[in-house]
Amino acid sequence: xxxxxxxxxxxxxxxxxxxxxxxxxxxxxxxxxxxxxxxxxxxxxxxxxxxxxxxxxxxxxxxxxxxxxxxxxxxxxxxxxxxxxxxxxxxxxxxxxxxxxxxxxxxxxxxxxxxxxxxxxxxxxxxxxxxxxxxxxxxxxxxxxxxxxxxxxxxxxxxxxxxxxxxxxxxxxxxxxxxxxxxxxxxxxxxxxxxxxxxxxxxxxxxxxxxxxxxxxxxxxxxxxxxxxxxxxxxxxxxxxxxxxxxxxxxxxxxx
Amino acid sequence: xxxxxxxxxxxxxxxxxxxxxxxxxxxxxxxxxxxxxxxxxxxxxxxxxxxxxxxxxxxxxxxxxxxxxxxxxxxxxxxxxxxxxxxxxxxxxxxxxxxxxxxxxxxxxxxxxxxxxxxxxxxxxxxxxxxxxxxxxxxxxxxxxxxxxxxxxxxxxxxxxxxxxxxxxxxxxxxxxxxxxxxxxxxxxxxxxxxxxxxxxxxxxxxxxxxxxxxxxxxxxxxxxxxxxxxxxxxxxxxxxxxxxxxxxxxxxxxxx
Numbered sequence: 001x002x003x004x005x006x007x008x009x010x011x012x013x014x015x016x017x018x019x020x021x022x023x024x025x026x027x028x029x030x031x032x033x034x035x036x037x038x039x040x041x042x043x044x045x046x047x048x049x050x051x052x053x054x055x056x057x058x059x060x061x062x063x064x065x066x067x068x069x070x071x072x073x074x075x076x077x078x079x080x081x082x083x084x085x086x087x088x089x090x091x092x093x094x095x096x097x098x099x100x101x102x103x104x105x106x107x108x109x110x111x112x113x114x115x116x117x118x119x120x121x122x123x124x125x126x127x128x129x130x131x132x133x134x135x136x137x138x139x140x141x142x143x144x145x146x147x148x149x150x151x152x153x154x155x156x157x158x159x160x161x162x163x164x165x166x167x168x169x170x171x172x173x174x175x176x177x178x179x180x181x182x183x184x185x186x187x188x189x190x191x192x193x194x195x196x197x198x199x200x201x202x203x204x205x206x207x208x209x210x211x212x213x214x215x216x217x218x219x220x221x222x223x224x225x226x227x228x229x230x231x232x233x234x235x236x237x238x239x240x241x242x243x244x245x246x247x248x249x250x251x252x253x254x255x256x
Numbered sequence: 257x258x259x260x261x262x263x264x265x266x267x268x269x270x271x272x273x274x275x276x277x278x279x280x281x282x283x284x285x286x287x288x289x290x291x292x293x294x295x296x297x298x299x300x301x302x303x304x305x306x307x308x309x310x311x312x313x314x315x316x317x318x319x320x321x322x323x324x325x326x327x328x329x330x331x332x333x334x335x336x337x338x339x340x341x342x343x344x345x346x347x348x349x350x351x352x353x354x355x356x357x358x359x360x361x362x363x364x365x366x367x368x369x370x371x372x373x374x375x376x377x378x379x380x381x382x383x384x385x386x387x388x389x390x391x392x393x394x395x396x397x398x399x400x401x402x403x404x405x406x407x408x409x410x411x412x413x414x415x416x417x418x419x420x421x422x423x424x425x426x427x428x429x430x431x432x433x434x435x436x437x438x439x440x441x442x443x444x445x446x447x448x449x450x451x452x453x454x455x456x457x458x459x460x461x462x463x464x465x466x467x468x469x470x471x472x473x474x475x476x477x478x479x480x481x482x483x484x485x486x487x488x489x490x491x492x493x494x495x496x497x498x499x500x501x502x503x504x505x506x507x508x509x510x511x512x513x
Contacts (some may be wrong), residue, residue, distance in 0.1 A: 028431065039439035046445065050301045167391035171279045178286070185294040191301045200297035 004104035004207055011095070011108025015082065029078045030120050033071035034127060037063060041131070044190060045055055052154055052195050055223040060133045064143070066214040068124060068190055069209070074155035075117030075181050078220035079109055080176045087168035087252070096253060100240020106245050113157040115152065121149065145219040148212060151234035156180060158241035165248030168255065187213050208233045263298055266313075266354075266362020267369075272327050274332055274366030284328035284374055288321040289381055299444065303421070309324045310476040310494055319381045319400030319471035320443045321405040323464065326410040327434055329367035334414030334427035341422045355504040358497065364411040375400050387475065395474040398484075402474075405491045406467055410434075412498035419505035443464040463490045 019026045048059040055062045086092040099105055124130040125188075131134075137145065160176040167175065187209040188196055196204055204210050215230025274280055296314035303311050305377040310316050326397075340346050348361065379399060383389070390395050413434070417427045440458045442450075450456040459465050470487015472479035 028428070034434070036453070037437055039444065042452040043440075043443075043445045043450055044299075044302070045451045045461070046305055046449050047299075047302055062445045169322075174279065174283050174286075178290075181287075182290065182294075185291075187300070188298075190298050195301045196298065197300065198297055201293070202415055242398075 002100065004107065007099045007101055007104025008111055010204050011105060013109035015043060015079075015109065016114030019081075019112075019116060019251035025082075026116070029071070029075060029116065030123060033067050033120055033124050033140055036070065037067040037127065040067065040190070042127075047191055050191060050195060053191060057190060057217070057222070057223070058134050060128065061135070061220050062129060063215060064124075064128045064133055064221055065178025066184075066187075066213060068121060068145075068149050069213060069216060070184050071120050071124060071154040072117055072149040073184060074177070075120060076113050076158070077141040077160045077177050077180055079113035079116070080164045081166035081170060082112075084160055084170045084172055085166065088170060089252065092168070092252070093256075101247055102253065106158070106242075106249060107159055110154060110157045114153055117149075117153045120199055121146065122190065128213070130142050133222050135220060137219050137224075140224060141219040141222050142223060143222065144231075145216050148216050148219070148227075148230060148234055151231070151238055152212065155234065155237040156243050158245040162241060162248035165214035165245070165252040168252060170197060176224065176243060183207065183209050201243065208237065257318060257353070261317070261356060262354055262358035263361045266359060267365025270333075270336060270363055270366035271369040272366075273336060280332055281370060284325055284332075285372060285377060287328075288324040291324065292317060292321050292378070292381070293416050294446075295444070297435055302445070305449060307446075307449055311343060312387065312476075312513045314382065315387045316387055316472065318378065318387055318443075318475060319399075319468050321378040322375055322399075322406060322471055323438060323443070323468055325371060325378065326402070327438060328374075329371045329433075330410035330417075330434060331416035331427070331431065332362050332414070333367040333371065333411035334418040335424050336366060337415050338422065338424045338427050339420035341418065341426065346509070350510055356510070360412075360415060360502050360506060363415055364408060367411035367414065368404065371411070372400070372404055373409070375403035378403075382419075383445050389475055391474040395479070397428045399474050402467075402471055402487055402491065405488070405495065406471075407497035409491050409498055412495055412502055414504055416498055416502040417459055419502055422509070432475050437464045438461055438480040442468055463494065468492050 042059045044063075045059040046055060048055075083092065086095070095105060095126075096102060119173045135142070159180065163172055163176045167174075186200065187207050188201045188204055193201070193204055193210060193214070211226060211233050212226065217226045218225040219227060272297060275426060292314070296312075296317050299317070300313045302308060303313050303316075308316075337346075340349075379396060389399070391398070414427065421427060440455065441462045446457060447459055448466065466483075466486040470483050470491075472486075473483035477483070479498050
């Protein structure tokens with residue numbers, strides 16, 4: 001363990017081994033997106049008949065992009081729970097003592113979160129295609145869509161990591177997930193922005209996730225719109241939460 | 257000591273233990289209200305669909321909050337009992353004259369007590385937000401009663417999970433199953449408006465749909481005898497089934513220790 005990369009890869013390997021040996025930790029993050037997808041795309045598909053619903057990819061595609069981004073964000077949050085658990089059990093403190101480059105710890109957790117989410121994304125995509133999701137985008141568009149989701153995953157894990165390192169207890173779980181939940185569900189989840197009304201429309205218009213979601217949905221149907229804006233927002237969130245996580249690490253170091 | 261006294265003692269311990277943990281009390285109060293606020297606005301467009309039973313999605317959706325609260329109740333009851341098994345409290349209790357039935361009924365005290373608070377809060381928030389209870393004050397009281405019964409049935413399921421697995425991780429890992437039953441139901445769309453055939457069929461076979469529809473009928477329809485009979489009947493059946501399974505699992509666990 002001489003470099004940052006060594007620390008990051010070593011920790012990521014440990015996290016993934018824990019997941020592989022504990023299906024109870026692996027299955028819920030896998031099942032929740034699938035259940036959400038089934039409930040939204042299966043149960044609410046008649047919403048495509050609402051006057052003004054004009055998404056070219058159909059309701060399944062409309063919901064797929066949301067659930068993909070949701071699974072990415074919550075994949076990061078679930079990793080935050082693991083970090084908090086590591087602090088409760090004393091592992092994280094021993095890690096802080098032994099790691100020569102501590103920023104590698106954040107990177108290690110982020111790599112593990114990404115690997116875990118990629119598995120979820122593959123399963124979700126297979127299920128969506130199996131139920132007849134229409135994909136209009138080409139390879140580059142789809143690369144853009146999954147790239148956006150990767151950025152959301154990284155932002156999610158950095159946010160949760162910052163919280164876990166400050167509070168160092170699993171009791172902080174609601175603090176990790178509630179803002180992410182609110183940010184996601186205050187975007188146009190079920191119908192396009194133009195069909196929202198009242199206060200939720202006013203909130204959705206300024207919600208950064210609205211733009212990421214719109215960018216992702218446009219990529220799926222192969223008519224990219226405002227993708228640069230969506231990417232810039234996702235990168236911005238990632239950068240802001242990287243600072244948040246790094247300062248959280250410093251807070252954990254000070255706490256000893 | 258009488259059975260009633262035994263139940264009261266365990267229930268009081270369970271209630272105090274639950275209310276002393278903010279991490280246990282706050283999410284069941286806050287999350288369903290957040291989802292109610294978000295979905296009732298985000299899905300308002302659904303009320304424009306021909307055949308949608310009401311013009312207020314909030315009124316349509318509020319019964320789901322009671323079910324969501326009941327899901328939390330099953331987690332609280334299950335996790336607390338699993339902790340008691342894990343820490344040896346159950347083993348020590350087995351050395352006392354405490355009856356198994358008192359233990360099971362009492363262990364639900366915290367979850368059901370919190371369930372009553374939740375149900376009253378959801379209903380109050382709904383009324384403040386403008387929901388009109390079509391069945392009137394009597395209906396509102398019946399909503400609280402049915403919501404508490406649903407909470408008890410789900411809490412009993414949580415006890416069964418804890419007794420079967422004996423660990424908090426085991427209880428947690430069985431939750432996707434409960435979520436499946438909750439999500440693949442008529443929680444968001446009325447069953448007659450579900451287009452996808454397999455989803456409609458599963459939702460029709462899913463008892464949770466009838467629990468939601470029983471509560472929903474009181475809010476948006478008034479007095480619908482069939483919906484209420486199905487709602488109450490299935491809830492009581494679920495409660496009896498879960499308690500029977502828990503009693504059997506308790507006997508097995510006590511025999512092991």
